[in-house]
Amino acid sequence: MLSVQLPLTPEIVRSLKVGDPVALSGVMITGRDTVHKWMIDTFIRKTRPPQGDDMEVYQAIKPLLEGSLIYHCGPVVAGLDTKEYRFVAAGPTTSIREEPYQGEVMRHFNLRGVIGKGGMGPKTLAACQEVPGLYLHAIGGAASLIAQTVTRVAGVYKLDFGVPEAMWVIEVKDFPVVVTMDSHGNSLHADVEGQSKVVLQELLAKA
DSSP: OEEEESSOOHHHHHHOOTTOEEEEEEEEEEOOHHHHHHHIIIIISOOSOOOTTHHHHHHHHHHHHTTOEEEOBOOEEEOTTTTOOEEEEOOBOBSGGGHHHHHHHHHHHTOOEEEEBSOOOHHHHHHHHHTTOEEEEOOTTOHHHHHTTEEEEEEEEOGGGOTTTSEEEEEEEEEEEEEEEOTTSOBHHHHHHHHHHHHHHHHHHHO
C-alpha cells in the first residue's frame, strides 16, 4: 500500500497509476446526488440563485475541497442528537450517477479526485487528465471496516439534505482504495467493459 496524505499535489496525482493500492490519510468530504446537483445548479451552471446558507456553505467547503477528494458515500452516523458525530458505516455508493456532473465539479473546485465504487465514464476521465485527478475505488460491502478509518467527523454541511446526502467533513487514517482511473487516460473500468464486450460477442457467435 502506498501511503498518501491529503490534500494531493499534482505531482502525487501524476505519480499514481491504475492498479496502485493506496492508503489515504487527511481530510475529505462526502457527497452524493443531491450535493452534486446543488453544486452544479447553484455555483457552476448557475441555473438557480443561491438560497439560505448556500453562499456560507460554498465559502466553507471550497478550501476543504481544494486539492482533496469527494467521497461518494451515504454514511450511517451515530450521535445525531448530541452532535457528537461518529460514522458507524461508510461504504461507497455507485459513482456512475454523478457522471453528468463530476468533471465540472472537479474543475470548479480543483478537486483531485473522487472515491466510490463501479467507476465512471469518459467525462470524468477527461477531467482526471486535465485537473489532474484520480478515480479511487473503495471496497463495496466493507462499510463498517471503512468507518473504522474515520478518526474524526470534523463537521457537516447541508444536513437538511438528509444524513446520507449531506456533506460530511471527515478525517481519515489509512483509508484503503485502489486507483482505477488515473491522470494519464487509463481506466480499468473501460478496459473491463471492452474485454467483456469481446467475450460476449464470441459467446453470441457460438450460440
